[in-house]
Amino acid sequence: MHEDGLTEVKNPSQIFLSERNKDVTGAVVTASIEGSRPVLLEVQALVTPTNFGNPQRVTTGFDYRRLSILLAVLEKRAGMRLSSHNVFLNIAGGLKIDEPAIDLAVCAAVASSLKNQPAKNNYVVLGEVGLGGEIRSVGHIEKRIQEAEKLGFKNVIIPQNNVKSIKSKNSINLISVENIVEAIEKILG
Amino acid sequence: MHEDGLTEVKNPSQIFLSERNKDVTGAVVTASIEGSRPVLLEVQALVTPTNFGNPQRVTTGFDYRRLSILLAVLEKRAGMRLSSHNVFLNIAGGLKIDEPAIDLAVCAAVASSLKNQPAKNNYVVLGEVGLGGEIRSVGHIEKRIQEAEKLGFKNVIIPQNNVKSIKSKNSINLISVENIVEAIEKILG
Amino acid sequence: MHEDGLTEVKNPSQIFLSERNKDVTGAVVTASIEGSRPVLLEVQALVTPTNFGNPQRVTTGFDYRRLSILLAVLEKRAGMRLSSHNVFLNIAGGLKIDEPAIDLAVCAAVASSLKNQPAKNNYVVLGEVGLGGEIRSVGHIEKRIQEAEKLGFKNVIIPQNNVKSIKSKNSINLISVENIVEAIEKILG
Amino acid sequence: MHEDGLTEVKNPSQIFLSERNKDVTGAVVTASIEGSRPVLLEVQALVTPTNFGNPQRVTTGFDYRRLSILLAVLEKRAGMRLSSHNVFLNIAGGLKIDEPAIDLAVCAAVASSLKNQPAKNNYVVLGEVGLGGEIRSVGHIEKRIQEAEKLGFKNVIIPQNNVKSIKSKNSINLISVENIVEAIEKILG
């Protein structure tokens, strides 16, 4: 995490809530674990038609090859025509994330920009995406949910396989999903 | 291994059993050695026809060049037309594996996705693949078999050359294989 | 930061004020945090039409992939035809900067060179640029503003979301912006 | 060397003797020095016709550029048409070798796969290959020969220039070679 800015507020997740442009497409909030504490962050995608040659895939803060694989899953399992589009992916705030728990947020941000449909407000999105299109469980699920709740979010998309491992009682609304098609339908407005 | 999730359960191999989507193609379970302990993991492949230009090969958690060589073996020794297909390969859970003992699981996952046939349920697949298509022995064979047994798997595909080195008595069913064609026939349903 | 020259003057930001060629296009001043102290620096862009083949993107002192993403934002959100232009980007003085707070200065330098319009004199430009074209807040905003003021600048472009976090009273003129189109209009002369 | 398997047997070279599929093409045994002890290993090559575009060269466990140079030597000095073939090269067991002493084994494995002729049984192959096609001497020649003998091999191909440096009496048959054409004739069956 960069040393600037985030250290000025008590909770590093708080700062970006005010940044959220609620109607913009291609932006999805997720929760990652940095060290041992949860941090909310915004995944941003920009999808544009490819004019000529090979489609561009550019990413900052997220593994390039992981993005390529997630795009193949969206193409094959959710029928999105991404091979004729350029895809740009960014983690806002200059963060660098390397855990599969944000896979689903990446997929949803790409889908949101491609379809030109904003993601629903007040949603945090959690889940690893398998090559079969299945949503796989993520670790530290309760820490992530509690952080979302603390910052005022009303809904969390979680993997079906994580449901049993949640013991704490949350006032936030938990929406479980099993595969990529169902998940994107529930995330986009 | 990523620090998230897997540390929350007593046995790191247990978590993914519940994740297994039994009818999906392109997913094969194998056992790797991390440090000195065995860990079960799922290799996932997604094979799609190449529309134009060079076929894509993208891999996360597994060596890119090793995948290229295994695809050449599948093409030459098992007659699969992979040069006209894109191949995406992923180790589920964000693991990074660098040992040839999972070669056969990689090959079987690719074959499963290409042929659109799921791998058999309850199988763990072990074996290095040589360029002649022969299945070569793997180290720590007993540790791997015991882990598969402990997690409730019923069958393990093992290299023929490992048979003699197994001294312990296992209740799990051991199926030995000598070459890639025979192995894939026994793994796919 | 290179060990040469800048250490000879009392304030590392002072040296480049004299260098500023006030009518040249493609040059924009911003403030970055090096260690814990602010430093003013000049972002320089040179945009030329692409004669044949793929457009060139070359950058020294700034991440190549970040530039690619910012160019996509300028193309999509501000309607600039950058895919038919080569873009060269340089941080003057041999500095290497890796924080999103200079995003807006990079975008403005590119826009200035493309449109052949110099940036306004006496402006320092601050802001992260999101993929939706929104200008996001930056950390250490007051340190950066004070450095600009100390060196004699009259105006600072700041993100709208930073306005509330500024407690100190500054004689320098603060101009807040919310999106990339509005920001570039206010920066170019 | 990978930590798995090889540590379970007394002599690390022994394990692969049982793996040897004697009639397969493209496999040649050589001896390398790991730390200070000799280890026998199998070099495997797979050569296939190039269907379109540039020929592929993929290698695991051996330097990519060294392979390119050895292929040029085979083409120029031994008249093999490798520029119209894909070449895959692998060191069995996941070993990574970086010494020119296995050059001749690499060349012989490639020639064996290209010509579809297995290498002779019971041969261990030693020698650096120069760009003139000459076979150059290798260090630790006696250690390598003794390891081959201990594991039951009957013949060792050695560089002519190493003959004088061998003082010990070996029961294994030493076959000296001076250039690449002569060497490959003696190695292939």
Added chain:
Amino acid sequence: MHEDGLTEVKNPSQIFLSERNKDVTGAVVTASIEGSRPVLLEVQALVTPTNFGNPQRVTTGFDYRRLSILLAVLEKRAGMRLSSHNVFLNIAGGLKIDEPAIDLAVCAAVASSLKNQPAKNNYVVLGEVGLGGEIRSVGHIEKRIQEAEKLGFKNVIIPQNNVKSIKSKNSINLISVENIVEAIEKILG
């Protein structure tokens, strides 16, 4: 700096004075700071017409991307047709330099080879080049000038903005320049 040769003479800058082939094109002397002491060095460029395909840019001892940017400046600000030429750049003696103070020497060496005009004898060239074509000041200017004087050079090209910072009295002739076009005219014979 390489350990050979330069350590045999009292002053590392002296050795190359005798090497200077005074009529050759593409060679320009500059002064860099290594650690804390100045060292004179020769920048060499070789510019040849591009026969087919993309122009080659190859550099040893200097950053590849920095060269690309300087070539764009020469093309745009000084009207040189470099996109149809290959450019090879070398720092003589195997030195590796990473400071913008030698930018102008690099530009002058390229211009000298392109125009087939040798640089003037007895000149040392100092200056950072901005993307607007302006010559920017360099640090440690007095150390560099003194080294040039000590080794018998008669003229130093310096940035206009450095003039005020020079307090010492030098017998060497100081020629100040403000932009790339003017500078190259003064450097080439």
Added chain:
Amino acid sequence: MHEDGLTEVKNPSQIFLSERNKDVTGAVVTASIEGSRPVLLEVQALVTPTNFGNPQRVTTGFDYRRLSILLAVLEKRAGMRLSSHNVFLNIAGGLKIDEPAIDLAVCAAVASSLKNQPAKNNYVVLGEVGLGGEIRSVGHIEKRIQEAEKLGFKNVIIPQNNVKSIKSKNSINLISVENIVEAIEKILG
């Protein structure tokens, strides 16, 4: 330097004298400094016509970009048509050399293979090559000459600018050269 072989003989340079195939083209002996002691080594080049597409340049043990620059010098200053040839370069024995003192040996080896003319016997070749085609002096010249003499060589090609720095009396024949064309004429038989 690799740990094998060379440590078995008293003088590391001695071993390769016996390896020298005196009539082969593309092989030139030079002397490099490893740590503080001189070592003789053989540079090998293989130059073949390019059948289609871009010419290949592959190198082991020597910097790829340095080779590209030396090839440009040979093309421009000595009129050799290398852009229509593949060039493979190797330092025999697996050595890795990074000093410009072996430039001239590299150039001579390439020229020898291109022209199909062996280099003269009994010659050791020393010299850095500048982009103007001039032969520049090398450090530790006396150490290098003495090593060549000790191993029985009769002639050493040295840069003209090194002549004055040689104080010791050698029985070996010193042949000084000033530029690349003259040098290659004196080296090839």
